[in-house]
Amino acid sequence: MPKIEVNLKDLFHLAEFETDLDELERRLVCAKAEIDGFDESTGTLKVELNDTNRPDLWSTGGLARLLRVYSRGGIPRYDFFSSLGDVKDADKRVVMVDPALETLRPYITAFAVTGKPLDESTLIDLIQTQEKLCWNYGQKRKSIAMGVYRSDMISYPVQYRAVDPDKTTFVPLGMEERLSLREILEKHPKGREFGGIVAAFEKFPFLTDSRGEVLSFPPVINSAEIGAVQVRDENLFIEMTGTDLPSLVHAASIVACDLSDAGHTILPVRIEYPFTTCFGRQITVPWYFQERLSIERAFAGKLLGEDLAPEEMKACLAKMGVTSQVEGDTVTITVPEYRNDFMHPVDIVEDLMIGRGMDSFDPVMPREFTIGRLTSEELFLRDVRNIMIGLGFQEMIYNYLGSGKNFIQKMNITGEGMVRILNPMTENYEYVRNSTLPALLESESVSGNAVYPHRIFETGKVAWLDKEKNYGSVTRNFLGFLAADREAGFNEISSHVSALFYYLSKDYTLEEREDPRFIPGRTAGLLYQGVSVGIMGELHPAVLTNWGIEMPAAACEIDLDALMYPGLSPHEEGTSWK
Amino acid sequence: MDIDVKQLHPLEIKVLLGMSEGEEFDLPSLTSRFNLKAGQGNQAVSWLMGKNCLEETSRRTRTFYELTETGQTCVSEGTPAERMLACIDEGEIKTLPEIASKAGIDNKDAGSSFGKLSKEGYLSMDDDKRVVRKTPGTPPSVAAVRGLLEKAESARGTLEESALTEEEKEALGGVSKKRGAGDSLFRVVEREEVTYSLSAEGLQVKAALTVSGITGDEAGSLTPEMLADGSWRRVSFRSYNISSPPQRVLLGRKNPYVEFLCGVKDKLTSLGFEELDGPLVETEFWNGDALYMPQFHAARDIHDVYYVKEPEYARSIEQPWLDNVAAVHENGAGTGSSGWGYTFDRNFTRRLVLRSQGTVLSARRLVGAKVPGKYFALVRCFRYDQVDATHGADFYQTDGIITGEEVNLKTLLGVLKMFAEEVAGAKEVKYVPGYFPFTEPSIEVHVKHPVLGWFELGGSGIFRPEVTKPLGIDVPVLAWGIGIDRMALMQLGINDMRELFTADIEGVRLRRRQD
Structure with a gap:
């Protein structure tokens, strides 16, 4: 979730009110925002924004706009938007798109800014907006990358081209020498950070003006000259390139509205595509593309649990900056230019809720009767746990993920059939366990100082690969228990198994078993109705030594699902969620 | 006293x-x-x-001479000197080694006895190295030792120094030792004697x-x-x-964290919720697509979810749910939504992952869910996160749904209030708008802990129609999730998530819930 820094004075100035921080925090609820910290010395407020679908709130200007409208009313009007049937005159401000970009990084939006010198706080906020938009909303510049330029130095039309990365050179911002685009990927910090987006392309995106003067190498780095914007620059050119045109148009609208709120004038730019886009071959940006969306009074009432009159709905929406029209029981909204989060009438319900205020809804208990119930596996596991506790065992609970070293090597097994993670963060958590025994042994290995005897157990899930299964693996409930002390051995564990089965009202038989984890001749397979459901025995000294355990130990492991559901195929899982 | x-x-x-x-x-x-x-x-x-x-009234040291085993033997068989004299008195004249062998005396004793007796003038050696009797009769030194042996024998082997004459003490000096007395006739023993009175x-x-x-x-x-x-x-x-x-008792005992988890399950069933469970390995379909999270969503990155290495893909996704969900992502599929407007990737949706959120089970349960119905899942989830005090490699999440013609925002608030009071034991509750990709509207519930202040208990909302309709549910569905690990840490008095799954036996034995 994005976090932004705002200057508290600027925020109050733009929001047209001033309060203490407690009251501000209460007011920030309407933006799903929380205060994350305040630096008294700089007056900088850290704010966390919880709604990833509201990038318009990730700037001082955007946040202030909502706070202002929510508390004082007055929905702002922006007259610089073009739309179908109302296309503004872009004059000579045109961007031409190279056909070769269609399969690379096809889309670009742009507009120009004038009317007032850029002040420091607006510039800082503009840079922050750029970062947050491109990082969180633009998938780390993959779908949206933004550049800001000094438009006085640009001669239109601007050319958005696909160029040879080895033959094209310019001086990137932050460096003094000319580098080819490919060299920038290696040598410039931004190239190393974002170069991966274009590295596999045959040709790289490149932005120049009509004379060939370089604006930038999107999505990586601006040029050192036209791309070096400073405080007091009055005329700006702002562009965004990427892979998803609606997001690019939306992002351009957000930045344009913020700058307009700060007192700048927005000038449209026309983009000319040589291929068809979802908005046609020519788009004049800022472009308004949202459709109207309607909500019925009854629908809103059903979800909110409160019947709101259409006029009240209109008032609630207005507090959220949303214009609407009432016709009978239908309320139709005009989506604000800077928003793109209305997909379904339920999205209007949220604005109704916040606009009306959370405190205006009283909690009501659901009246419908339902029967609560644990799964049958959980009930069975509880029976097993109670018996194990009665037998004097301490219950343990462990991570399901672990290392190949613990799950395989130390157990003297091959590790075949274990669910393995493709992208482990560390090798400590690379496998899903297929047995509870490694964890029980790990406990022994770290508990040499705990008073003996040790009797520990765990019930929990394990998984293993199974080619028969649609999902390629089976998840089962297992019981594992272990006894360690000078006297621990087969006889003791066998007595425990006998008691466990007796109280579960299950009969079992034993068969001799060879298993590298246990001492030969002191290992038994447990059979229930002729099917193997587990194993018990004295742990092999080689395994104990692998774990650094210096006390004899005996252990048992039982597949509880197999015990609970006789005849359960090895490729099946417990019945309650199959 | x-x-x-x-x-x-x-x-x-x-x-x-x-x-x-x-x-x-x-x-x-x-x-x-x-x-x-x-x-x-x-x-x-x-x-x-x-x-x-008690107090000591006197303390003195007494010295005793105790017969050693050697001494005991000499009482009946004679001392080496006595045996040597007897052998000589039998008549034949022999060399010292011959006498020693005949009388059963070892060479060292034979040497010292001869030395002593010749010094006292009773024996001498001729030119042929044979021992001859010089003076007849029993030497006084031999008689004195014999007297001591007999006296000790009759006194059960022990003579007290204070009861002996000066002559006897002198004779004892040659045949007793304090330490290494095995070869001597007597051992010298000193005893502390203490008397007490009240x-x-x-x-x-x-x-x-x-x-x-x-x-x-x-x-x-x-x-x-x-x-x-x-x-x-x-x-x-x-x-x-x-x-x-x-004395300490080692007992069989529930794990306190498991006990906490069972308590939450019991509480939820007592509130009318039915428990759900499911496999650890899931598909992208149920883990995200069915929840209307777009396939390009930031939380579905390779850096957020664990992928299964082999096999990489499920063979198929259940129909008609796959077609329904794909359509709703693409164009809203008649749910009244515009959809996300991208081409749904039917390959990606089969990708196998480790379940990353408990809500997966709510989505699965929507298929054929009872109306009205209440369900919950308290299950292990996996996230691609650095393991530290606040992040486990795997962890528990509690999620659930409530289906019903009558449920709405106000009943959602009612349910959250119930959780806050019944599950978290909170007295003060606060609701704020939240954001989750699968609910609209979305609400976060915050509760006040007496010591730690306000914290977020959980998130909730009403499932989007894009989630419910493709899975065949046409009524509102409330969805909620509670962050139970925070509550567990508070109840168990620990502040590190990793401690919940500790391998340390002694730590678990001693852990108990906080008052």
Whole structure:
């Protein structure tokens, strides 16, 4: 979730009110925002924004706009938007798109800014907006990358081209020498950070003006000259390139509205595509593309649990900056230019809720009767746990993920059939366990100082690969228990198994078993109705030594699902969620 | 007097009651007088000394000469000197080694005996190295040793130095040793002899015993025999020191974290929720697509979810849910939504992952869900996160849904209030708008902890129609999730997530929930 820094004075100035921080925090609820910290010395407020679908709130200007409208009313009007049937005159401000970009990084939006010198706080906020938009909303510049330029130095039309990365050179911002685009990927910090987006392309995106003067190498780095914007620059050119045109148009609208709120004038730019886009071959940006969306009074009432009159709905929406029209029981909204989060009438319900205020809804208990119930596996596991506790065992609970070293090597097994993670963060958590025994042994290995005897157990899930299964693996409930002390051995564990089965009202038989984890001749397979459901025995000294355990130990492991559901195929899982 | 007479041991009581004021006694007399077993007298004295009930009245050292095994043999078979003289007196004249061999004396003893007897003028050696008798009769030194042996033999092997004459002491000097006395006839032993009598404190305790009627004959434990023969009627039972520290017991016990999790499950079932469960390995379809999270969503990155290495893909996704969900992502599929407007990737949706959120089970349960119905899942989830104090490699999440014609925002708030009060025990509750990709509207519930202040208990909302309709549900569905790990840490008094799954046996044995 994005976090932004705002200057508290600027925020109050733009929001047209001033309060203490407690009251501000209460007011920030309407933006799903929380205060994350305040630096008294700089007056900088850290704010966390919880709604990833509201990038318009990730700037001082955007946040202030909502706070202002929510508390004082007055929905702002922006007259610089073009739309179908109302296309503004872009004059000579045109961007031409190279056909070769269609399969690379096809889309670009742009507009120009004038009317007032850029002040420091607006510039800082503009840079922050750029970062947050491109990082969180633009998938780390993959779908949206933004550049800001000094438009006085640009001669239109601007050319958005696909160029040879080895033959094209310019001086990137932050460096003094000319580098080819490919060299920038290696040598410039931004190239190393974002170069991966274009590295596999045959040709790289490149932005120049009509004379060939370089604006930038999107999505990586601006040029050192036209791309070096400073405080007091009055005329700006702002562009965004990427892979998803609606997001690019939306992002351009957000930045344009913020700058307009700060007192700048927005000038449209026309983009000319040589291929068809979802908005046609020519788009004049800022472009308004949202459709109207309607909500019925009854629908809103059903979800909110409160019947709101259409006029009240209109008032609630207005507090959220949303214009609407009432016709009978239908309320139709005009989506604000800077928003793109209305997909379904339920999205209007949220604005109704916040606009009306959370405190205006009283909690009501659901009246419908339902029967609560644990799964049958959980009930069975509880029976097993109670018996194990009665037998004097301490219950343990462990991570399901672990290392190949613990799950395989130390157990003297091959590790075949274990669910393995493709992208482990560390090798400590690379496998899903297929047995509870490694964890029980790990406990022994770290508990040499705990008073003996040790009797520990765990019930929990394990998984293993199974080619028969649609999902390629089976998840089962297992019981594992272990006894360690000078006297621990087969006889003791066998007595425990006998008691466990007796109280579960299950009969079992034993068969001799060879298993590298246990001492030969002191290992038994447990059979229930002729099917193997587990194993018990004295742990092999080689395994104990692998774990650094210096006390004899005996252990048992039982597949509880197999015990609970006789005849359960090895490729099946417990019945309650199959 | 700080002694509780009821807590005295029977041995102590016997001694205190049996001795009168000013009477002196030592260990042997104590042992024989009270007919004690070996060691008991010593115990009684050291306990009573420790309680200042006895005082020492005298302490002296006595020296004893005890017959060694060698000495014992010499009593009956004669000393080496005696045997040498007897051998010579038999007549034949022999060399020293011949005598030693005939009389069974080892060469070293033979040498020293000859030396001594020749010095005293009774034996000498001729030119042929043969031993000859020079003076007849028994030498006084030999007689003196014989006398000592006989005397010791009749005194059960021990002679006390103070009872010996000067001559006897002198004779003993040659045949006794303090250490390494195995070859000598006598071993010198020194014994400390201490006498005691009751101290002032002891006399007070004795008086107190008399007053309370305690005799020391009280029974230690009740035995089956006493019950059988009725003798328990004639005895009284000794009081125990009830404040002596008890021994540790190792018991079978639930794991406190599991107990907490079971408690949450019990609470939810008591509120009418039915439990859900599911496999650890899931598909992208149920883990995200079915929840209307777009396939390009930031939280579905390879850096957020664990992928299964082999096999990478499920063979198929259940129909018609796959088609329904794909359509709703692409164009809204008649749900009244515009959809996300991208081409749904039917390959990606089969990708196998480790379940990353409990909400997966809610989505699965929507298929054929009861209306009205309440369901919950408390299951292990996996996230691609750095493991630290606040992030586990795997962890529990609690999620659930409520289906019903009548459910809405206000009932959602009611349910959240119920959770806050019933599950978290909170008195103060606060609701704020939240954001989740699968609910609209979305609400976060915050509760106030008496010490830690406000914290987020959980998230919730009403499932988007894009989630419910493709899975065949046409009524509102409330969805909620509670962050139970935070509550678990608070209840167990720990502040590190990793501790919940600790391998440390002693740590788990000692852990208990906080008051």
